[in-house]
Amino acid sequence: MSDDSDDTLGRFLTITDVAEVLSLSAGEVLALVRSGELPAIRLGSIGQWRIEQRVLESFIADKYDETRRIALWNEAQYADVAELFGARRGHRRTSNS
Numbered sequence: 611m612s613d614d615s616d617d618t619l620g621r622f623l624t625i626t627d628v629a630e631v632l633s634l635s636a637g638e639v640l641a642l643v644r645s646g647e648l649p650a651i652r653l654g655s656i657g658q659w660r661i662e663q664r665v666l667e668s669f670i671a672d673k674y675d676e677t678r679r680i681a682l683w684n685e686a687q688y689a690d691v692a693e694l695f696g697a698r699r700g701h702r703r704t705s706n707s
Contacts, residue, residue: 622653622660631666 623631628648629639642648643659648669650661 621663623663623666625659625661628661628666632670 625636625639625643628634629636632639639648640659643650643661648661649665650659652658653660
């Protein structure tokens, strides 16, 4: 049994469908496809791009993971700086005492 989004959109999505889901322009989605960041296939005699529903869901999940990793990296960078300055200040105080 498939979920409602699979029934509504079908297995393969057009560039326009994906643009609507991601709240992007069709040109932005096409750029993601052409760069290889968003895997797609070309179908038909004029080679229209199609993105599989599962591939789009995986792309979205990967973007969440990427955002989470960046946030953790930024937190770690700021934490290290604060810890270093805190340790140096504490060290200076004890050496001046």
